[in-house]
Amino acid sequence: MSDPIAESSGNKLPLVEQFYSIQGEGYHTGKAAYFLRIGGCDVGCNWCDSKFTWNSDLHKLTEIEEIVKNVLESGADSVVITGGEPLMCNLDKLCGELRRRKIKTYLETSGAYPLSGQWDWICLSPKKKMPPVGGIESLAGELKIIIETAEDFIWAEEYRSRVNRDCKLYLQPEWSSFNKVMDSIVDYVKFNSEWSVSIQSHKYMRIP
Numbered sequence: 095m096s097d098p099i100a101e102s103s104g105n106k107l108p109l110v111e112q113f114y115s116i117q118g119e120g121y122h123t124g125k126a127a128y129f130l131r132i133g134g135c136d137v138g139c140n141w142c143d144s145k146f147t148w149n150s151d152l153h154k155l156t157e158i159e160e161i162v163k164n165v166l167e168s169g170a171d172s173v174v175i176t177g178g179e180p181l182m183c184n185l186d187k188l189c190g191e192l193r194r195r196k197i198k199t200y201l202e203t204s205g206a207y208p209l210s211g212q213w214d215w216i217c218l219s220p221k222k223k224m225p226p227v228g229g230i231e232s233l234a235g236e237l238k239i240i241i242e243t244a245e246d247f248i249w250a251e252e253y254r255s256r257v258n259r260d261c262k263l264y265l266q267p268e269w270s271s272f273n274k275v276m277d278s279i280v281d282y283v284k285f286n287s288e289w290s291v292s293i294q295s296h297k298y299m300r301i302p
Contacts, residue, residue, distance in 0.1 A: 104210070106155040106185035108133035110147050110177075111302075118296025120217055121236045121262045127200065128170035129302070130161065130188075135179040137204050137224045141242060141268045147178035162191045172198035175211075185211030199290055205230040220253050231256040235296040238292060241275050242268040247282060255287070264292035 110131040116224045117125050134150030135142075147153075165173055173192055175185065181203050189199045189211035200215040205226030218234035220226050231237075237257050239250040248264075254263055265283065267275045296302065 104187040106157055107161065107183050107185075107188065108150040108153040109156040109161065112161065113165055113172055113302050114170055115121055115125055115300065115301050116296060117174065118294055118299065118301070119266065120238050120264050120292050122215070123292070124201065124293055125172075126170065127174045128165050129166050129174045129176060130300070131167075132175060132177045132180040134182040135211070136182075137179055137206055137221050139221055139223070139240075141240075142219045142269060143269060144178065146192040146290050148181070150178075156199050158187050161188065162195070165192065166195060170197070172200060174200045174202060174212075179206060181205070181207035181209060183210075189213065194197060203230070211238045218253075218257070220249075222249060232258050234258070234261050235264045236264065238264045238266055240268050241265050241279055243275075244278065247278075250289070263289045266292040266294070269294055269297070 108208045110133045112130050114128050117127050131147060132152035133147050135148045180201065192199055193212055198214040199212065201211065201213050202217045204221045204224065205218050206224035208228045209230050214252055216233055217236040217238055218226065219228060219238040219240065233254065234257050237253055239246060239253065241247065250265060265279050267279055279291055282292055
């Protein structure tokens with residue numbers, strides 16, 4: 095496991111992109127939010143659709159004040175911080191500045207690095223190559239397991255046993271394997287009703 099990204103104070107972050115859009119996955123699907131995509135990830139999922147984020151050195155270190163200014167100008171009332179793996183960065187200052195301005199903070203993470211920041215919602219999507227650390231499972235509002243093969247259902251049940259009883263449970267088809275795995279996911283949810291299906295609806299809406 096590599097060291098967390100430089101600028102440990104969190105005054106600047108390697109910002110890949112930022113945009114105001116509609117959440118396309120999981121519990122908050124269909125709701126408007128401002129998205130901050132943070133650079134840096136060494137989890138290395140072969141099916142990742144954001145590989146352009148992996149090398150944080152390719153992305154400009156951006157001042158927190160500038161990021162928050164853009165959020166406020168958008169009119170959004172919530173921010174989704176994603177990646178990459180955003181917890182490779184210190185997110186304390188960013189979250190503090192956003193919450194001070196009454197902006198809700200949502201995190202999308204594999205949990206592979208220690209938690210920083212203060213969160214209104216954590217979506218945990220654990221990966222086999224680098225499992226979660228620090229007991230983040232107990233804090234997750236949402237568990238989202240990406241299904242690529244039948245073995246991923248076993249992984250899903252392992253983590254279902256670790257999250258809190260109120261955590262929302264989602265199985266999401268890996269996009270390039272959609273046709274191969276969707277029927278299996280539907281059947282699984284029909285006989286394991288604790289789970290729900292999540293799809294990447296933003297791709298159907300043709301929005302980021």
